[in-house]
Amino acid sequence: MGSSPETEHPVKAFGYAARDSSGVLSPINFSRRETGDEDVRFKVLYCGVCHSDLHSIKNDWLNAKYPMIPGHEIVGVVTEVGSKVKKVKVGDKVGVGCLVxxxxxxxxxxxxxxxxxxxxxxxxxxxxVITYGGYSDHMVCNEHFIISWPKDLPLDSGAPLLCAGITVYSPMRYYGLDKPGMHVGVVGLGGLGHVAVLFLKALGVKVTVISTNLKKKEEAMSKLGADSFLVSSDQPQMQAAVSTMDGIIDTVSADHPLIPLISLLKPNGKLVLVGAPTKPHELPAFPLLFGRKLVGGSLIGGMKETQEMIEFAAKHKITAAIELIPMDYINTAMERLQKSDVRYRFVIDIANSLKST
Structure with a gap:
């Protein structure tokens, strides 16, 4: 006879969950497993709100399992470690990203x-297996999937790097778009896009932000340090930029055409998709053949690379631009996120606002 759920998961926990595809989040009492020999338990202090949280709770990708407790940009302080844990100790600051x-x-x-x-x-x-994320009071995780938090990196504005940061950093490294003097475009200036600009500039890369929204030009160039700004709906601008870029990081998760972006690439250029639209892209062959261009994708990063990214961010003082919110504001935040009404990442102040019932 198998173990009962109460035996397998005896540690009481509290969080916010979606119960159905309405995506409405509300308080939930649940439980987590005991701390195993290789596990780290930590009190959640902050958790970023990723656009994929919104897709997930509304079942946009048709894979939702309810009740669902979202959150994969999680930072906190260690409260307990297993007997074989070597990476961290009680009192250390840690993070958990998309993988456990x-x-x-x-x-x-x-x-x-x-x-x-x-x-x-x-x-x-x-x-x-059944897993519950960081919209909750505490987490337990195998130490291999724990990120050691740099001393000089803020917890609140650093939390989004555990998804948004590694999602753009990994393809820069893998596809070789990290060489000083290169010219790389960033499509979309949201949660992922604004962090991509910061990483590219720290790597010594020339950056052009590509957006439909001219209102973002001032912030892209003055605050984030982009070298130029391209309005994708402005045909003369787009035509003038044809064949000028070594690569493009496309962060947009809404339906949009790829052919105009491919035209911006130099021969041998690379368009890397990190956003996940719900509709398939149209991708004709000829724009790729004439120029030996590549369209690729990338999904977050492994644990070694995520730790490298966090340390790079700390060294170069890279953090996300955030709006700190209390837990009970989350449904309003999701409505605003649906309308792209955030600059550029909501972060939930879990420790100070999540109150058990």
Missing amino acids: GSCRSCDQCGADQEQYCSKNVMTYNSSI
Whole structure:
């Protein structure tokens, strides 16, 4: 006879969950497992609100498991460690991003690419086991998937880097769009896009922000340091920029055409998709053939690279632009996120506002 849920998950916890595809989040009492020999338990202090949280709670990707407790940009302070834990100790600041497990034995795990493991375990709404995310009072996680937090990196504005940061940093490194003097475009100036600009500039890359919204030009150039701004609906501007970019990081998760972006690439240029629209892109072959251009994708990063990214961010003082909110504001925040009414990332002040009932 198998163990009862109460035996397997005896530690009481509290958070906010969506119960159905309405996406409405409300308080929930649930439980987490005991701290195993290789586990780290920590009190959640802050949790970023990712656009994928919105897609997930509304079942836009048709894979939702309810009740769903979102949140994969989680930072906190360690309260308990297992007997075999070596990475951190009680009192340390830590983070958890999009992954809390993988098989640890396949080729991808061996190459520090746990995000591509066929048995990876997502921080919430996992297809492998039941998992609950960071819109909650505490977390428990195997130490391999714990990020050690740099002393000089703020917790609140640093939290979004655990998803938004690694999502743009990993393809910059993998696709070679990190060389000083290169010219790279960033499509969309939202939660991912604004962080992409900051990383690229820290790497010494020339950056052009590509957006439909001219109102974002001042912020892109004055506050974030972009070198130029391109309005994608302005045909003369787009035509003038044809064949000028070594690469493009496309962060947009809404339906949009790729052909105009491909035209901006130099021969051998690379368009990398990190946003996840719900509708398939149209991708004719000829724009790729004439110029040997590449359209690729990238999904977050492995644990080694995520730790590298966090340390790079601390060194270069890179943080997200955030709006700190209390837990009970989350449904309003989701409505605003749906309308792109945030500059540029909501972060929930879990420790000071999540009150159990």
